[in-house]
Amino acid sequence: MTEALLQAKDICVSRGELTLIENKSFTISAGMLFQLQGDNGSGKTTLLRAMCSLIPLDKGEISWRGKLLPAAREDYFAEMCFAGHADGLKGDLTAIENLQCTLTDHTATRAECEYALEETGFTGRSDLACKVLSAGQRRRVVLARVLLSKAVLWILDEPLTALDAHGRALVGGLIEQHVSAGGSVVYSTHQALEISSHPVQTLALTS
Amino acid sequence: MGGAFITLLKRDLTLAMRRRSDWLNPLVFFVIVVTLFPIGIGPDGSLLSEIAPGVIWVAALLATLLGLDGLFRDDFDDGSIEQLLLSPQPLSVLVLAKVLTHWLVAGLPLVLLSPLLALLLQLKLQAIPALLASLVLGTLTLSLIGAIGAALTVGLRRGGVLLPLLVLPLFIPVLIFGSSCVAAAAGGFAIGAQLSLLGGLFFLALALAPLAVAASLRISAES
Secondary structure, eight states: OOOEEEEEEEEEEEETTEEEEEEEEEEEETTOEEEEEEOTTSSHHHHHHHHTTSSOOSEEEEEETTEETTTTHHHHHHHEEEEOSSOOOOTTSBHHHHHHTOSSSSOOOHHHHHHHHHHTTOOSOTTSBGGGSOHHHHHHHHHHHHHHTTOSEEEEESTTTTOOHHHHHHHHHHHHHHHHTTOEEEEEOSSOOOOOSSOEEEEEEOO | OHHHHHHHHHHHHHHHHHOTHHHHHHHHHHHHHHHHHHHHHOSOHHHHHHHHHHHHHHHHHHHHHHHHTTTTHHHHHHTHHHHHHTOSSOHHHHHHHHHHHHIIIIIHHHHHHHHHHHHHTTOOGGGHHHHHHHHHHHHHHHHHHHHHHHHHHTTSTTTTTHHHHHHHHHHHHHHHHHHHHHHHHHTTOOOHHHHHHHHHHHHHHHHHHHHHHHHHHHHHHHO
């Protein structure tokens, strides 16, 4: 039995009048791949943001390593990394500068950043401001940030958006590596993410 | 904790250096408003020196207000506010780094420029130290209070009009004690009381504003 990291119990989340997530319960344990499935507007992003404590729950509770959120927020945030729709990159900073301004205790060295960028298939261009990079390249910088975070739990909202076939395979590989090392990944995607070595748990959302 | 504070401070200062219009606009506005007064009122020295404390203080307040809207706007639009909210560091400390950057690029140049504009308005030389002291304490307080309004309105597309309405009532005490401090110094009176009150307001804002800003940002990010 592996250790349970994030546990959600009967959670309900709504946006305005509309209740998107109704009485969902799930457990994410170490070494687990967890995929959210659902059509556009079915609440995948809402659920992911609720899992990050960015949106309050109407009902139910989420706990991290047995401690209730949002009270255990600081422990939780130290071990998780979220990559959402908005990439959080500063357009006026270069890729490396962006990677070096993550707000954790540990600031990555230049070599670490270059290595992480290499891992995500980001080629050259690390001296350019992020605003001139293509969407796919920016996505790779975001993935490099996730790698550098050393987080146990990755929460990725549509990680494959704007990536080419090679990039998608690369992301699959990185996720596989992370899960093999005992980490967990929660993600939503519309594209096929090929991960053969690990079983994928899915949660289907219906609108 | 200190690491993240310094990182954020450095990042925002770098960004400010690369995008000069963000902090030059309020500064230029400040200079224009103050220089227009002698032109509009005429070269009556005694009248100008009488209204100088109020004019400089009102212009400084409006210039601060002008730069406030952008305090969290970029972070909100590009999603880095989420990374800020998901940082394991206390959000109020990170917020303090952002407010300090705002003051360093918007408030400090304004303070440094004010003696020059004071001469233009024929403010008595003996009032210059009081002007500097009151503006340092005052603009810091204005930045702290203004950040609350900026955080509350950042989620709204048209928050520009709401922001002044929210924070202006809280700016009034700073304006009153700030300009009366300079006026008292020009008249040769003691300014201890006004400076103490400004200092008190500053420390009150320093203690409470970061918590209020942190809470407001969490609310704004929910939308």
